[in-house]
Amino acid sequence: xxLSIPFPxxxxxxxxxxxxxxxxxxxxxxxxxxxxxxxxGRLLQRDALWGAVRRPTVASLDDLLVYCALGVxxxxxxxxxxxxxxxxxxxxxxxxxxxxxxxMSFHGGxxxxxxxxxxxxxxxxxxxxxxxxxxxxxxxxxxMLGRIANFIKPELWGRPTDVPWAIVFPGGGPxxxxxxxxxxxxxxxxxxxxxxxxxxxxGAFQRPGAISAIFAIGYSAARxxxxxxxxxxxxxxxxxxxxxxxxLLSAPLALIGVALLISxxxxxxxxxV
Numbered sequence: 186x187x188l189s190i191p192f193p194x195x196x197x198x199x200x201x202x203x204x205x206x207x208x209x210x211x212x213x214x215x216x217x218x219x220x221x222x223x224x225x226g227r228l229l230q231r232d233a234l235w236g237a238v239r240r241p242t243v244a245s246l247d248d249l250l251v252y253c254a255l256g257v258x259x260x261x262x263x264x265x266x267x268x269x270x271x272x273x274x275x276x277x278x279x280x281x282x283x284x285x286x287x288x289m290s291f292h293g294g295x296x297x298x299x300x301x302x303x304x305x306x307x308x309x310x311x312x313x314x315x316x317x318x319x320x321x322x323x324x325x326x327x328x329m330l331g332r333i334a335n336f337i338k339p340e341l342w343g344r345p346t347d348v349p350w351a352i353v354f355p356g357g358g359p360x361x362x363x364x365x366x367x368x369x370x371x372x373x374x375x376x377x378x379x380x381x382x383x384x385x386x387x388g389a390f391q392r393p394g395a396i397s398a399i400f401a402i403g404y405s406a407a408r409x410x411x412x413x414x415x416x417x418x419x420x421x422x423x424x425x426x427x428x429x430x431x432x433l434l435s436a437p438l439a440l441i442g443v444a445l446l447i448s449x450x451x452x453x454x455x456x457x458v
Contacts, residue, residue, distance in 0.1 A: 189351045189361030195337045213334035214257075217327025222250050224323050228385070236391040240315045241305075248308070252301035253320060260297020264290035268430060270420050291328075291408075292434040298324075314393035321400035322381050322390075328404075329374025336366035343368075343414045357416075365415040372407035394445045401442030405435040 198206040226243045228234060241249060265288045266274045266281055274281050302320055306313040335341045342354040343363025351361030380403055381389075381396060389395040409432050417429045424433060 189353050192339065192352050192354055195339075197338050209337045210334045213330040214327070217330045218250060218254055220330075221323035221326050222246055224326065225249075225319055228319060228322060228390075234385055234390045235315070236388075238315050238391055238393060239311050240319065241309060241311055245305075245309050249302075249305050249316070249320075252305040253298045254301075256297030256299070256301030257294040258284060258289075258297070260300070261289035261291065261294030264293020264296065268293070268434070269418055273420065290434075292438065295438070312393060314397065315390070318390055318393060318396035321397045322385060324400065325374045325378035325381065329370045329378070332366045332370035332374060336364060336370070339366070341366055342416055344416050346414075362416065363414040365411055368414055369407070369411045372411060373404055377403045377407060392449055394449050398442040398445035398449065401438050401445070405439035405442065408432075408435045 195209075197208055197210070199209050199212050200207045226246055229240060229243050229246070262281070262284050268290060270288065280286070298320060299317070302316045303313055306316045339354045339356070342352075342357045343365030345351075345360040346363050347361070348363065350364065352364050353359065353361050377400065381399060384396060384399050389399065412429045412431045412435075415429070415431070417423055421430050423429060
C-alpha cells in the first residue's frame with residue numbers, strides 16, 4: 186500500500202453569517218486584492234524605485250482595485266467557460282455567473298485584469314506599462330492565496346504518486362496524489378514574488394514593462410512545471426503529446442514576456458546610440 190498523508194479536516198466554509206456561507210475560496214480573492222492594494226501603495230511611495238517614470242498616485246489605487254477586480258472575475262470566468270468546460274455551460278448557462286462554485290481561469294483573469302489596467306491608465310492619463318508593472322509585482326500574493334484556497338476546497342489536486350508527502354484528497358479517488366496546489370502556491374506565489382521583489386530593487390520599475398515581462402515568463406515557467414504534477418481537468422484530459430490546457434495557455438504568455446524584454450532592450454539601445 187502506498188504511503189500518504191491524511192487530508193486535513195478543513196471546512197471549505199470559513200464562517201457562516203446567518204444563512205450565508207463565506208468560503209475560503211472567496212476570502213482568498215478578497216484577501217489577495219486587499220493585501221495587494223496595501224503592498225502596491227507601499228511600492229508607489231518609494232520614489233527611488235521608479236525614478237522619473239510616471240506612475241499612478243496612491244489615491245488612485247481604489248479605482249485600480251475596482252478595475253482589476255472586475256477584470257479578474259469576468260475574464261477568469263469567461264475564459265473558464267470557453268476553454269475548460271464549454272459543453273457543460275452550453276447545457277447549463279444559468280451556472281455561468283455562479284463563480285462561488287469554483288471554475289476560474291488564471292489566464293482569462295490576467296487578460297481581464299490587463300483590460301482593466303488599460304482602461305484605468307487611460308482614465309487617469311498615465312502610461313499603461315507602469316500600471317501593469319505595479320499589478321504584476323503584487324499579483325503573486327493573490328496567486329499564493331488562491332492556490333491555498335484550491336487546496337482547502339479541495340480541487341485541482343495532483344496526479345497519483347508514491348512520494349512521502351502524497352495526500353488522498355476527498356473526491357480524488359483512493360490513490361495518494363501530489364498536493365500540486367501547494368507546489369503552485371510556492372512557485373507561482375512565493376518564489377515569483379521574491380524574484381519580482383528583487384528585480385524591483387535592482388531598478389526594473391525604471392524600465393517600464395520589465396516587471397510585467399519577468400512576471401509573464403516566470404509565471405509561465407512555474408505553471409508549466411507544476412502541470413507535470415497536476416491532474417488535468419477531467420472534462421479535458423491531456424490534449425496532445427501529454428500537454429494540458431494550462432501548458433497551452435501559458436505558451437503565448439511566455440512569448441509575450443520575451444517580446445516585451447526584447448522591446449525594452451532595443452529601446453535602451455536606441456537611447457544609448
